[in-house]
Amino acid sequence: MNLIPVVVNGLLVWAEPGATVLNVAQKAGAGIPTLCHHERTGTKGHCRLCLVEIAGRPRPEPACATTVESGMVVNTESEELTDLRRTVLELVALETNVEHDVKMASWLEEYRADPGRWGDPLSGRREREPIRDNAFFVREYDKCYNCRRCLDACGEGIQGVWALSFTGRVAEAAVTTVFDLPLTESGCVFCGNCVQVCPTGALVPLEEALLAEEAR
Amino acid sequence: MNRPLHVQPDRVVSTVCPYCGVGCRVDLYIKNEKIYRVMAQEGPPNYGALCVKGRFGLGFLHHPDRLTAPLIRREKGGELEPATWDEALSFATERLAQIAREHGPDALYFVSSAKASNEENYLMQKLARAAAGTHNVDHCARLCHSSSTAALSRSLGSAAMSNTIEEIPLSDVILVTGSNTVETHPVIGAMIKKAARNGAYLIVVDPRRVGLAEVADLWLRLRPGTDPVLFGAMARYLIETGRHDRRFVNRRAEGFDAWWESVKEYTLEHAESVTGVPAAKIREAAERYAAAGAAATYWAMGMTQHNHGTENVQALVNLAVLTGQLGKPGAGLNPLRGQNNVQGAGDMGALPNVYPGYQPTASAEVRQRWADTWGAPQPETPGVTMTQAFESIGRPGGIHAVYLMGEDPITSEPYQEHVRAALEKLDFLIVQDILKNETFPYADVVLPAASFAEKHGTFTNTDRRVQLIQPVFDPPGEARPDWWILAEAGRRLSLLTGQSNPDTWEYSGPDAIWDELRRNIPEMFGGIDHARLAREDLRWPCPSKTSPGVSVLFTDRFYTDTGRAKLMPAPWRPPAEQPGDDYPLVLSTGRVLYHWHGGVLSRRSALSKAYPEMKVEVNPADAERYHIADGKPVMVISRRGSIQATAWVTDRAPEGVVFAPIHFAEQSANRLTKNTYDPTSKIPEYKFAAVRLEPLDPAEAAAEI
Amino acid sequence: MDQHPLLLPLLDKALERRKHLEPADIEDAARSAGLPAALAWETANFYPRYQARGVRWLLVDEPVLRSRNFDELLSALKEAAVAAGVAAGTVYSYGLEAVGPALVVEDGPERRVYAPVDLEGIRKLADGSEPGTLAELMPRGLARTGGWLLDSPGKLPDLSGAGGLIADVDSAGLRGLGGALFPSGRKLAAVQAQESDVKYVVVNGDESEPGNFKDRWLMEHNPRLVWAGAALAARAVGAKEIIFYVRGEYTAALARVEAARAELEASGYFEDLHTRTFRGGGLYICGEESALLESIEGRRAEPRLKPPYPAEAGLFGRPTLVSNVETLAHMALISLRGADSYREYSPKLFSISGDVRRPGVYELPLGTPLQEALETAGASDTRAVLMGGAAGTFLRFPENASLPLDYDAPRALGDSIGPGALMVFDSSRDLWAAAESVTAFFAHESCGRCFPCSLGTPHLHQLVLRWRQGEAQPELMRQLGETLEKGSLCGLGQAAPWAVRSLIDRFEEVAR
Structure with a gap:
């Protein structure tokens, strides 16, 4: 395969054609935050944390959803990108329970995020109660960012079951089951591939939830 | 730990899922010596995916029914009493030696386990052949894919998947028959579904509306037990219309004339009348399969567990050979193996007719080689199959003693009453297992074994991938790894029988056992060792240290004596027991998503909460005819016994067919099944028995309807 | 078209039968549409009309009314609603800024729209009387000028002339008039260049942005011209099928567009082109071209990542020209009148509302100075203009009086004419x-x-x-x-x- 030249933060790197900018930039050592993207499920482009500047493009592009091109000049760090990522991180952390997301915690610190400067949460996310409707895993949607990895794992990306569904718009948009049914009636096959890909701890094995409860 | 965990683990251990033959790689998260989370690894074979059993079904490891101390029943009718390992092993080997002295070594039978490691299977067959001096060894593949093994071995010279899981996205056409893949091999099932979404043409041949049938481009709902006619007719039609791969047949196959003679009457119209599938659909399937750049065939028990199981598989083999759908990526013949290490158990020679590496016991040269290796003269008398062995108990020249490793014949053999009677007649029974099972009460010695999570070793998955396992926990109580028990038993039995050199039973661990076996089957395993497995993904054949293993088999030759694929007639014969007036329905048995085989593992885990009780699938038309109401108790009755179950009225089952899962020992489907066998593979005919249905409470049923 | 029937029309059919959707309806529709039920359900959840239950009185919230007596009307509405025991709330732009205030009476999936309404009318709602003038159809007279677009075209362009369309549109300088102002010739050429046996033309009639109502006027009063443009474009790019996506709430526009389609089809105008009118989902986001395609495909109208652009992979993954209603009408005019005379005049529709004496749709030559446009509509004491619509910017007036309303001059200031909305605020407005x-x-x-x-x-x-x-x-x-x-x-x-x-x-x- 003929590798193609790409400049990442001033550094010339050789990338495989078809690779994503995210992949190439990470290999070049750039620390780009990313929440929604998942190789296996194909989820991409929702969280916008991995936006990078690409020379000649009018606005930042999501690195996870952009394919490298020969001669592409990519910049993953700038004041503007930092501000942008900080704002998104702050809004996520303001609206969502991020207590189990260790990556989020480190980014909040790295970006000196101050979620409180936006005032009170506007969505009802944090008020969502855990849903314990099956023998295998618990859904704690107060911790859900809408990255949609679970939806893709359940449907197109891996399992082809489509037990999970999506509802609502704006900040109240949320993952749910088909017809809001209990998982046990939703066609779910409990493969747990949604738990596997969940980056926030919103989906948690029952055994783990029980252990955590014991510890509290 | 970069994961959003609610609980930080004490440790995370990488190993292989113990359930099915996909061989998913998993990371087990441990806290307070319990597994609380199972994560799939991102690489092959499962690429980040798991099913409910691997993800949430490992609770059996911590179940109170785990066997924790050796037990001995000192005399028949007595109690099982705790014993030391030394007492138990002495008692066991002395009784085996005594019976061998009295009745000859062929009065002993050794049942190996497709749940145990390669190393352990190797030792079990070595125990039989080297220490006891008999080829009487077998494992549960007898009950699952022996028909595949028979047909594939004689035609192609290798009985494994010819292609690999990672090739699923490369297939243009995928033919799945006799496999409820989304429930029995869920990770592969999901991959096939995804391939179909991405444009592969999916043909499903199955009497039941299985999960894949619902997403298939073409579903051939044939009558149970008519497969060879369907596949024979497809092949005949392709030849007749010149759609086969003439060049491939000319260059790489033989036996065409005899085969062609055998399908002369299998016209599409004839096939329609026998199978019930419209001729146009059979034609469409044939054309699609033959025209595909790469067409892969997947099958499982729906093909093999018939009295013509070998012919079923042979018909698939013939079809693939005639269309050249072999020896290229994305094509091939792919039996989906059930148990996690059923491929390995066969590879290791836990079979009555072959040594490790499928070297035939019939060959004097082969026998001599193993005699030299083990320092033990090798018997000439061929071994008998497990099913034959159980049938022979109590008969002249029959089996007197059985050593079971991880096998529960009461639930797994057909015609349960018959099996119970046989076990009662047995002189001596060793049960070596991790959990109490249904056969346990018949044991004279119970040897508590370590589970997959408590030992080292290797499993070989359905696509020939050899994978390392490693201990997660210490074994409970006195339980020991099977390899340790077998090596001890081998050493002791050797001393008693004088058959083999006791020194050949000294092993420092599973890696030493592996090294012994790979030296003796270099063409398959020469390049694979435990150290390499810790670093690399390897599959057999892997003849050298530099080989990554071969993915696509048969690219230039078949592994037969001539190097050519052998076409063979696959004549159909009707199932042994036809439905009639008293027993008007056909019973088919199999598995469901949430359970595993005899239920010993899955019913001792969270899985039982999702699927707590026996449900039989009844077609709505039959339900109406026999006054069966959905969700109500029903009796399923055959000439051999009856069971109670909950009726699930659904068109998943075709009219005239009742489907019963096999996982519920207390209402075992094998009370109903028939002990008739395929004459070639000796597989029981689990997929066909005549039954009738009765509502448990006819008055209530009448009121409901 | 994809081999399955489309989901939204299936859901609409079920809605007609029952006035709301049951899970079984959605499952049936999903099966027919070849979609998993979970996807059909999330689609049904997304668009407001599939969840509408009972009676609701909704005041139309738009910037012009907000700067006037919105609060007063809304509290009156709420009072009346309490008295009548129904729910009250707001809903966003109905394209009636020129005749507002507007009120929507929702009864399940059905809606009646009144404009204008006043305080008195709203107070009388509780008694069961009509709150104002029924405004299902936009008054034809809201077109305050005549012109190429606003007068009946008479004879439609001959489809055989489509061969030169791309070059003509290019030299005419036409741009996308849904607001993005992307050169139309390039868009046509991009679709034309794709090698595919199936291509689509999708007419974007999802005008939903506050302050804009010129597409609504065209759909209701001059739909033949739009269809003609779409047919020419289809011929030019090699598409065989045209789908006219009409904003879900615009029932009159939907009927008019469909009637024009039926008439043109009966007359043989479309030759072998397949045409259909599609009732949109009823949300602003449906107007985003890729979200619009998603909604035709039966999904939540969520924008796709680009690339690929619809020209490469649009409806059902096929090359698709998505073009705004007015843009296509212009293409018909370019074909009828020739690129040269078009360029000389360069007509553009403006939706002018707010503090003007004659709010409505105006056809003005591109480049008309802002002051002249406002004077034409009868503005006085103007202090600010919200240009473009909700996705627009406030301009100071008279500081920008001489700003030419064309494609490029406003852009130099960081503004844009967008789809052509001018919402005018005098010095009394907040x-x-x-x-x-x-x-x-x-x-x-x-x-x-x-x-x-x-x-x-x-x-x-x-x-x-x-x-x-x-x-x-x-x-x-x-x-x-x-x-x-x-x-x-x-x-x-x-x-x-x-x-x-x-x-x-x-x-x-x-x-x-």
Whole structure:
């Protein structure tokens, strides 16, 4: 395969054609935050944390959803990108329970995020109660960012079951089951591939939830 | 730990899922010596995916029914009493030696386990052949894919998947028959579904509306037990219309004339009348399969567990050979193996007719080689199959003693009453297992074994991938790894029988056992060792240290004596027991998503909460005819016994067919099944028995309807 | 067309039968459409008409009304609703800014629209009387000028002339008049260049942005011209099928577009082209071209990542020309009148509302100075113009009196004519009230896909509310604006902060 030249933060790197900018930039050592993207499920482009500047493009592009091109000049760090990522991180952390997301915690610190400067949460996310409707895993949607990895794992990306569904718009948009049914009636096959890909701890094995409860 | 965990683990251990033959790689998260989370690894074979059993079904490891101390029943009718390992092993080997002295070594039978490691299977067959001096060894593949093994071995010279899981996205056409893949091999099932979404043409041949049938481009709902006619007719039609791969047949196959003679009457119209599938659909399937750049065939028990199981598989083999759908990526013949290490158990020679590496016991040269290796003269008398062995108990020249490793014949053999009677007649029974099972009460010695999570070793998955396992926990109580028990038993039995050199039973661990076996089957395993497995993904054949293993088999030759694929007639014969007036329905048995085989593992885990009780699938038309109401108790009755179950009225089952899962020992489907066998593979005919249905409470049923 | 019937029409059929949807209806529709039930359900959940239950009285919230007596009308409406025991609320633009205030009486999936309504009318609602003039159809007379687009075309262009269309459109200088102003010739050429045996032309009639109503007028009063343009475009790019996507709430437009289609089809005008009218989902986001395609395919109208652009992989993955109603009408005119005479005149429709004596649709030559446009409509004492629509910017007046209303001059200032909305505010109006309407609109219409927009638009609205209460946080507003503009996936979020930002940048006297 003929590798193609790409400049990442001033550094010339050789990338495989078809690779994503995210992949190439990470290999070049750039620390780009990313929440929604998942190789296996194909989820991409929702969280916008991995936006990078690409020379000649009018606005930042999501690195996870952009394919490298020969001669592409990519910049993953700038004041503007930092501000942008900080704002998104702050809004996520303001609206969502991020207590189990260790990556989020480190980014909040790295970006000196101050979620409180936006005032009170506007969505009802944090008020969502855990849903314990099956023998295998618990859904704690107060911790859900809408990255949609679970939806893709359940449907197109891996399992082809489509037990999970999506509802609502704006900040109240949320993952749910088909017809809001209990998982046990939703066609779910409990493969747990949604738990596997969940980056926030919103989906948690029952055994783990029980252990955590014991510890509290 | 970069994961959003609610609980930080004490440790995370990488190993292989113990359930099915996909061989998913998993990371087990441990806290307070319990597994609380199972994560799939991102690489092959499962690429980040798991099913409910691997993800949430490992609770059996911590179940109170785990066997924790050796037990001995000192005399028949007595109690099982705790014993030391030394007492138990002495008692066991002395009784085996005594019976061998009295009745000859062929009065002993050794049942190996497709749940145990390669190393352990190797030792079990070595125990039989080297220490006891008999080829009487077998494992549960007898009950699952022996028909595949028979047909594939004689035609192609290798009985494994010819292609690999990672090739699923490369297939243009995928033919799945006799496999409820989304429930029995869920990770592969999901991959096939995804391939179909991405444009592969999916043909499903199955009497039941299985999960894949619902997403298939073409579903051939044939009558149970008519497969060879369907596949024979497809092949005949392709030849007749010149759609086969003439060049491939000319260059790489033989036996065409005899085969062609055998399908002369299998016209599409004839096939329609026998199978019930419209001729146009059979034609469409044939054309699609033959025209595909790469067409892969997947099958499982729906093909093999018939009295013509070998012919079923042979018909698939013939079809693939005639269309050249072999020896290229994305094509091939792919039996989906059930148990996690059923491929390995066969590879290791836990079979009555072959040594490790499928070297035939019939060959004097082969026998001599193993005699030299083990320092033990090798018997000439061929071994008998497990099913034959159980049938022979109590008969002249029959089996007197059985050593079971991880096998529960009461639930797994057909015609349960018959099996119970046989076990009662047995002189001596060793049960070596991790959990109490249904056969346990018949044991004279119970040897508590370590589970997959408590030992080292290797499993070989359905696509020939050899994978390392490693201990997660210490074994409970006195339980020991099977390899340790077998090596001890081998050493002791050797001393008693004088058959083999006791020194050949000294092993420092599973890696030493592996090294012994790979030296003796270099063409398959020469390049694979435990150290390499810790670093690399390897599959057999892997003849050298530099080989990554071969993915696509048969690219230039078949592994037969001539190097050519052998076409063979696959004549159909009707199932042994036809439905009639008293027993008007056909019973088919199999598995469901949430359970595993005899239920010993899955019913001792969270899985039982999702699927707590026996449900039989009844077609709505039959339900109406026999006054069966959905969700109500029903009796399923055959000439051999009856069971109670909950009726699930659904068109998943075709009219005239009742489907019963096999996982519920207390209402075992094998009370109903028939002990008739395929004459070639000796597989029981689990997929066909005549039954009738009765509502448990006819008055209530009448009121409901 | 994809081998399955489309989901939304299936759901609509079920809705007609039962007035609401049961899970079984959605399952049936999903099966027919070849979609998993979970996807059909999330689609049904997304579009408002599939969840509508019971009677609701909804005051139409738009910037012009907000700057006037919106609060007074709304509290009267709520009072009346309490008295009548029905629910009351607001709903966003119905394209009636020129005849507002507008009120929607929703009864399940059915809606009646009244405009104008007044305080008196609203108070009488509780007695069961009509609150004002029924306004299902936009008055034809709202076209305040004649012109190429606003007069009946008479003879339609011959489809055999489509061969030169792309070159003519190119030399005519036409741009996409849905607001993006992308050169139309290039878009046509991109679709034409694709090798595919199936291509589509999709007419974007999802005009939903406050302040814009010229597409509505065209769909209701001159739909033949639009169909003709679409047919020419289809011929030019090699498409065999045209789908005319009409905004879900515009029932009269839907009927008129369909009637024109049927008439043209009966006359043989379409030759072998397949045509169909499609009732849109009824949300602003449906107007985003890729979201629009998603909604035709039976999904939530969420914008797709680009590339690939619809020209390469559009409807059902096929090359697709998605073109705005007015743009296609222009293509028909270019074909009828020739590129040269078109370029000489360069007509453009403007939707002018607010503090003008004659609000309505105006056909003016591109480049008409702002002052002249406002004078034509009868503006006086103008202090600000919200140009473009909700996704527009506030311009000071008279400081920008001479600004030519063309494609490029406003852009030099960071503005755009967009689809051509001019919302006029005189010196008595509260511009922050108008801005509040704009931000509330975005915070309602964001689809929920990308994080900056789904989380940011409500907070932008919140910042405006706080500002109006005296707590000005210009720095937060600017940062959030940047995040929305640079970070959002599609034009909706990207444009959401423009109006507010222009207000704080340009109107120091109100930016406390």
